[in-house]
Amino acid sequence: MQLFKLEQEIKILAQFDGELHEFVTKIRSVHEDEITVYGTYKGRSTPFKQGTDVEILFTQPDAFYSLQSTIISETTFPDHLLVFKGMREKINRLQRRRFFRVATRLRIAFAFLGIEEGKRQKIIHSTFTKNISGGGLYFYFENPLQVGEILPLEVFLPDEEKPIEAKGRIVRRDTIKKPDIMLNAYGINFEKIQESDRTTLITFLNRIQGRVKQI
Template sequence: MIKIGTMITLEKQADDEELQQFRCRVVEKKGSTLYIDYPINTKTGRTDFFPNGTFLFAYFVGEDQSIYKFYTEIVDRKREKVPMLLIRFDQNKLTKIQRREYVRVNANLDVSISDPERELDTFTTITKDISGGGLAVILPPDVEVRPAMPLDLVIVLRMKDDKIDYVFTQAEAIRVFNQSEDSKQLLSMKFINIYEQDRQKIIQFCFETQLKARRKGLDN
């Protein structure tokens, strides 16, 4: 279910009652213990002090692209070439938040689109939504795209920690349709020839966006 290299998001309540989020990666797994690298605060980009006995909520994206959470505790630390924290992990107590092949979230991301066949001039726009399988963008009124047309994309991913990632990939046009709210045309596309590491970046972005929306809903 969880393997070495899996990215985990940790949540901790600060002394001022502010909820803090940290990102880390699974370095090793032994029985019911996960060895993680030192968590980085997604807001400040810095590490924090995690004494033994610290209780945390943990979230990760499983191989089925569902989001899982579990309650955990810092049980020890280990200093080797990579300093690590040891946390409890009971697979039988995992809670699944979402079960879909790819979680789709609403997001306004900058994207540059070009036509490898040079029938269209390169244009820039923003996404309406995105998932690990594809995206929908606002189509400028003077641009005509045919179904099944291959397009080269550069997507600007703005992660929670303000880090910017660029995803270079190719997509295939699915359909053009009107957005009911303001009559803008949308172009839906599915990813083709996408590197798996780039797909994982998008999945991680969707995960963070969904987690933020979920947390906002709990706070309201």
């Protein structure tokens, strides 16, 4: 199996100063059991230096994977680059791409077309997930939404500065009866999401499940 390809986006994790740090970047070159990545990506520079032991998270068509590696060299001119060694050792499959669901309460925000002040307009609403996976989420909402409708979404993870942005399609609608209220429950599949954001979400869910060993 070819693990990496040029311009593939990956996530790098490392523990130092008592905190877990992460850096998203792209692969510049691949050579046997080494890869070279950009040390500066999307205006952000890596916090990692030569000699740092890291965990690398990446995706393949069949599953999500992680592996342990070490930064063996760093250059700053003409480009800021990092070189990693041992890319075919200790490869762990985190989960298949069919995704597993985790029952957890995460804040989400989404936009939908509704009636407000007598006018049909876009409304922003915030609620919480009942469960979520790398492929979608499930939540309660009083208002009626249509199966097939696509919603712009934001998912807020603890300790993440920015929310995960996605577009989700409603694929399921259930009616939940409670003593004092009747709720609609909706299942959403992510139609559009950055793979780096999906990896961030799955990494978080894996930690909840205790499936990823902390480095």
